[in-house]
Amino acid sequence: MTTLGGAVRRGLDHRMVESKDGADGRVFRELGAAEKWELVDGVRRAVLRYRDAHPRDLGERERAWLVRIAAWTPAKLEQDEADFHRVYKPISILPPDQYRSLVVQVTEGCSYNRCLFCDFYRDRPFHIKSEHELTSHVAGLREWFGERMADRSGVFLGDGNALTVPTDRLLRMIAHLRAALPASLFAGGIATFMDTFSLERKSEWELSAVCAAGLDTVYVGFETGADDLRRFLRKQGTAQEALAAMTALKQAGFRLGVIVLVGAGGVRYASAHAKATKDALATLPLTRGDLIYLSPFVEPRQTHYREALAAAGIEALSPQALRAQYETLRANLVAHHPDVKVTLYSLGQHLY
């Protein structure tokens, strides 16, 4: 029998992530199929034992919950997972403050898909959903979520950079979502990811129109202020260009979530990365409500990052050095932006 030492959360896609304290902070681990089966079955059996041991002292509400949990057999949850994948392509990643949003995949994949550190969307070509596809996707979501839709707050437009959708289409998509989904979902706003190098295709007026339509939060992968490292990571555009794009978003009224990659580029780039990122972000007109996410680097499985590091003779950062870079960046960014939340974005904890 597997021994779990921490808390386990289950996602809508039936992934389960265990989190517990480790020597270098919180550690996350995804459970395998057998462990999931064993855990669900164990919980169910414990619930049934409890119910049978307390036939008279259970309230109506308590009893209703026990009946509900008892119905969650491993086979039923696996069926729920299969149904999830009929309405969704994998939700590869979300910003941590968006885990409770309803994800609507108005696009699939990433229109760039070449960053050396990112393999979130290597399994699918970029595609903007047609009107018909979006209508049937949203109908599928309504059916699959059912009453669970009430647990969602906010709407997140997937996948990698939905703001690349031409403005007139994007506005029509938002109007459709507002008509087809419960109004309560929109109280938390609409959010999406966006790269920093495709925004020039949108005029100031277009950005303001999208923001006014309710898509008011954009998470941007800035990664680093060091141009050498950006080139090594195959991140398109310079840091200055990325700053200009983020400034344009702020001027149009968006709330920003700026993502910085901690530890990428190993020992060779470490000090330039920390300094250039701090200097670059100090110039950004962030305001209260914006976020800076520090995302510790996790080696991707489907890119040639490791080979590129080896070919360049670069040593990866140790966990301790990565932790130190995180702390340095955090302290410097907090000092420059005292009104902005600077916080951890751990890829391992992602669960939708």
Ligand code: SF4
């Ligand atoms: S980091 Fe962003 S822009 Fe780069 S490949 Fe991944 S999703 Fe696309």
